[in-house]
Amino acid sequence: DTGVSQDPRHKITKRGQNVTFRCDPISEHNRLYWYRQTLGQGPEFLTYFQNEAQLEKSRLLSDRFSAERPKGSFSTLEIQRTEQGDSAMYLCASSWGQGLGKLFFGSGTQLSVL
Amino acid sequence: TQLLEQSPQFLSIQEGENLTVYCNSSSVFSSLQWYRQEPGEGPVLLVTVVTGGEVKKLKRLTFQFGDARKDSSLHITAAQPGDTGLYLCAGAGDTGNQFYFGTGTSLTVIP
Numbered sequence: 001d002t003g004v005s006q007d008p009r010h011k012i013t014k015r016g017q018n019v020t021f022r023c024d025p026i027s028e029h030n031r032l033y034w035y036r037q038t039l040g041q042g043p044e045f046l047t048y049f050q051n052e053a054q055l056e057k058s059r060l061l062s063d064r065f066s067a068e069r070p071k072g073s074f075s076t077l078e079i080q081r082t083e084q085g086d087s088a089m090y091l092c093a094s095s096w097g098q099g100l101g102k103l104f105f106g107s108g109t110q111l112s113v114l
Numbered sequence: 115t116q117l118l119e120q121s122p123q124f125l126s127i128q129e130g131e132n133l134t135v136y137c138n139s140s141s142v143f144s145s146l147q148w149y150r151q152e153p154g155e156g157p158v159l160l161v162t163v164v165t166g167g168e169v170k171k172l173k174r175l176t177f178q179f180g181d182a183r184k185d186s187s188l189h190i191t192a193a194q195p196g197d198t199g200l201y202l203c204a205g206a207g208d209t210g211n212q213f214y215f216g217t218g219t220s221l222t223v224i225p
Contacts, residue, residue, distance in 0.1 A: 004156070033212060042118075042202050042215035043157070056211045091156050100145065100206050100213065105156025 002026075004106035006092050012112045013082055020078045021109045025094030032075050033103065034067055035091040043091055049075060082113045117141070118205055118216035126222040130192050135219045137186045137203035144206045146186050147213065148177055151200040160188075193223045 005024040013019050025032050030051050035043035046065065048056040051072040064082075069075040079086055089110050093103040118139045127133055137146070145164045149157035161170050163179035163186065170177045174197075176189040186203055200220050204213035 035215075040123075040200075040218065040220065042120075042204075042218045045207075045212045045214065048211050050211075056209060093156070100210060102159050102162070103147075103157075103213065105158070107155050110154075 004092055004094055004104050006090075006106035006109050008109055009107065010110045010112075012114065014114050015082060015084060017082055018078065018080045019082055019111065020076055021090055021092075021111075023075045023077070023092030023094075023106060025074070025092070026096075026104055027073075029094035029096045029104070030072070031095045031097070031101075032069055033093040033095075034075070034077050035093065037089045037091055037108070038087075046077070046090075079111075082111075084113050087111055087113045118203055118214060120201075120203060120216040120219050122219060123217065124220050124222075126224065127193055129194060129223055129225050133190050133193060133221070135188045135190075135201050135221070137188075137216050139184050139205060141205070142183050144183070144210070146179055146183070146206070147204045148186070148188055149202040149204060149215075151202060151218075152198075157200075157202055190221075193221075195223045195225050197221060198223050 007022045032049040034046040037043040047067050049069040064080045067077045089108040091108045093105045095101045121136045147162045148160045151157040161177045166181045166183045168179045174191045178187045200218050202218050203216040
C-alpha cells in the first residue's frame with residue numbers, strides 16, 4: 001500500500017493553456033474523488049467515480065473541467081483554457097466499499113495560473 | 115450543497131491549554147468525519163461519527179456528534195505543538211456519494 005499518488009505536485013501555467021493532472025488511488029479502492037481547495041478553506045467536491053463510472057459531478061463545475069477513470073484504476077483531471085480563478089490545490093482521494101467510508105487523500109497538485 | 119460552518123476560523127493557543135472547535139449546519143448528516151491537514155499535504159482522517167449523541171475519544175481528542183446530527187465538536191485537552199494544523203469536519207452528502215467539507219479551523223499551538 002503506497003497510498004494515493006498525485007502527479008505533478010506543482011504546476012504553473014499561463015492563462016488559456018490546458019493542464020492535466022493524474023491520480024493513482026490505492027490499488028484495491030473502487031471509489032475515487034476529486035476535490036479542489038483554496039488556501040485556508042475546506043476542500044470543495046468536484047466529481048466522484050465508482051470504478052470507471054463517473055456517478056456524480058458538482059453543479060458548480062465548469063464545462064472546462066473533465067475527468068476520466070478509463071479502466072477503473074488511475075484517473076485524470078483536465079482543465080481546458082485555464083483561468084486565474086482555477087488556481088488552487090487539486091486533491092484526489094480514494095476509498096473502498098459500497099458506501100462512504102474512510103477517504104485516503106493524496107498530497108495534491110498545486111496549480112498556479114499566471 | 116450542504117454547508118458546514120466551522121468556528122473559530124483561526125485559533126492560536128499556548129501548549130497545555132484546552133480548546134474546542136465547532137462544526138455546525140442546518141442539514142442533517144448520516145455521518146460526519148473529522149480530518150487534520152498539514153500544509154502541503156492532503157487531509158488525514160481522525161474519526162467518523164454516525165449516531166446522534168455519539169462521543170468518541172482518540173487520546174487527547176474528544177469528538178461529539180449532536181443529537182440531531184446537525185453539528186459536531188472536537189475538544190483537545192492539553193494541546194501540543196504537534197496538534198498544529200487545519201481541522202476539517204465533513205458531512206456525508208444526500209446522495210451518499212461524497213462528503214461536504216466545512217470551512218476549516220486553523221490551529222496553532224505555541225510551545
